[in-house]
Amino acid sequence: MAKNMTLLWCTGSCPCWRAMIALEEKNLQGYNHQLLSFDKMEHKSQQVLDINPRGQFPTFKHGDNVVNESYAICFYLESQFKSQGNKLIPDGPEEQALMYQRMFEGLTFYDKLGNVIYYDWYVPEGERHDSALKRNKDALVAELGLWEGYLSKQGSGSFLAGKTFSLADVVVFPTVAFLFRFGLSAGRYPKLEEYYALLKDRPSIKASRPPHWLEGPEEELLLKEI
Amino acid sequence: MAKNMTLLWCTGSCPCWRAMIALEEKNLQGYNHQLLSFDKMEHKSQQVLDINPRGQFPTFKHGDNVVNESYAICFYLESQFKSQGNKLIPDGPEEQALMYQRMFEGLTFYDKLGNVIYYDWYVPEGERHDSALKRNKDALVAELGLWEGYLSKQGSGSFLAGKTFSLADVVVFPTVAFLFRFGLSAGRYPKLEEYYALLKDRPSIKASRPPHWLEGPEEELLLKEI
Numbered sequence: 001m002a003k004n005m006t007l008l009w010c011t012g013s014c015p016c017w018r019a020m021i022a023l024e025e026k027n028l029q030g031y032n033h034q035l036l037s038f039d040k041m042e043h044k045s046q047q048v049l050d051i052n053p054r055g056q057f058p059t060f061k062h063g064d065n066v067v068n069e070s071y072a073i074c075f076y077l078e079s080q081f082k083s084q085g086n087k088l089i090p091d092g093p094e095e096q097a098l099m100y101q102r103m104f105e106g107l108t109f110y111d112k113l114g115n116v117i118y119y120d121w122y123v124p125e126g127e128r129h130d131s132a133l134k135r136n137k138d139a140l141v142a143e144l145g146l147w148e149g150y151l152s153k154q155g156s157g158s159f160l161a162g163k164t165f166s167l168a169d170v171v172v173f174p175t176v177a178f179l180f181r182f183g184l185s186a187g188r189y190p191k192l193e194e195y196y197a198l199l200k201d202r203p204s205i206k207a208s209r210p211p212h213w214l215e216g217p218e219e220e221l222l223l224k225e226i
Numbered sequence: 227m228a229k230n231m232t233l234l235w236c237t238g239s240c241p242c243w244r245a246m247i248a249l250e251e252k253n254l255q256g257y258n259h260q261l262l263s264f265d266k267m268e269h270k271s272q273q274v275l276d277i278n279p280r281g282q283f284p285t286f287k288h289g290d291n292v293v294n295e296s297y298a299i300c301f302y303l304e305s306q307f308k309s310q311g312n313k314l315i316p317d318g319p320e321e322q323a324l325m326y327q328r329m330f331e332g333l334t335f336y337d338k339l340g341n342v343i344y345y346d347w348y349v350p351e352g353e354r355h356d357s358a359l360k361r362n363k364d365a366l367v368a369e370l371g372l373w374e375g376y377l378s379k380q381g382s383g384s385f386l387a388g389k390t391f392s393l394a395d396v397v398v399f400p401t402v403a404f405l406f407r408f409g410l411s412a413g414r415y416p417k418l419e420e421y422y423a424l425l426k427d428r429p430s431i432k433a434s435r436p437p438h439w440l441e442g443p444e445e446e447l448l449l450k451e452i
Binding site for chain 1: 279280288289290291292293294295296297298299301302305306315319320322323324326327329330331333334350352353355357358372375
């Protein structure tokens, strides 16, 4: 069905998961894919670099068209397969405005998550400061407050941009799932928990969940005090 | 013409400039706008916070629809005013793939620029490290190499996604203009210079250039050795 598509990916990557949810939503199952290892530095392998000079996952090709950035993959697939699978951009101006706004706020959300859970990975040992990590945690708490507010305003059972699942959910859901994977308190963030529960078993999401999550929980619940 | 639109902005912001270029390209001149001061912290004023809980520029409203993220504004305007002004998303799959890919790489490009020119602004004094700033500069040099390569491959006189000006140019051009504003060497980056020259007097870009740039050059040419 999608034999002329190739995805090189790794497990436990929000950007890869976004791309894979979009592929599922557009009924593009059956694409060629190869699960590579980030730990073994396979994102810097020649196979990846030949398609993606940045040496990153995901790396994606449709025919001769290379689209590697996860948001770009989402937009490209929705545009090229508009009438196939689920429609991911709503028609109404109001829903569209909200969808685009939440999609791009989603990048900030993901950054703020990453600045906490990947702090030691991003920052070399001699450059780490407790004050910086504390600031990053405070920024994540403020960010979580915004999203609790957005979801609260939308009301129960709603998606990020209204009554239908959209690209905003495709790109933001993985961030929410990572939050709970890393120990976020459902009690302190009930709207995010409700949103997570609403979507976690959606077929596109279930089919593309990071496979290593099946092996067990995270060892370090870095967000449990947040 | 665009009386039901309001933009709150500041001079010298790439995100604001992106939004303003898009408004010009879609023939949406005549929108309400207010030039506020970042230095005076007016992005945290009640006027901004009422529309934009993040307290950031740009802050944008069309009727009751709030769209503050610059990329979101671009997508929203192109979608809502598809047949007005210049068409900013090409039809062909190949051009679309390239456009989306370059747009989202543009966020990384802008981040890498910001990690150098705004380093002292982002990082509190006691947390600064020469090793970090050097790494950021090296990352910017590598990034510049990628874009030189992309433009070289496209050929002279080409836009980022091919023969026509697109959303990729709307969002990436301000970054390129900032590079040269902060002293980037045209000799070392000839393709970026050529691209800059191709676009700098385009009406949409000229009409929206940061007004304080007319007052004189930057005092610190932070990129002149890059």
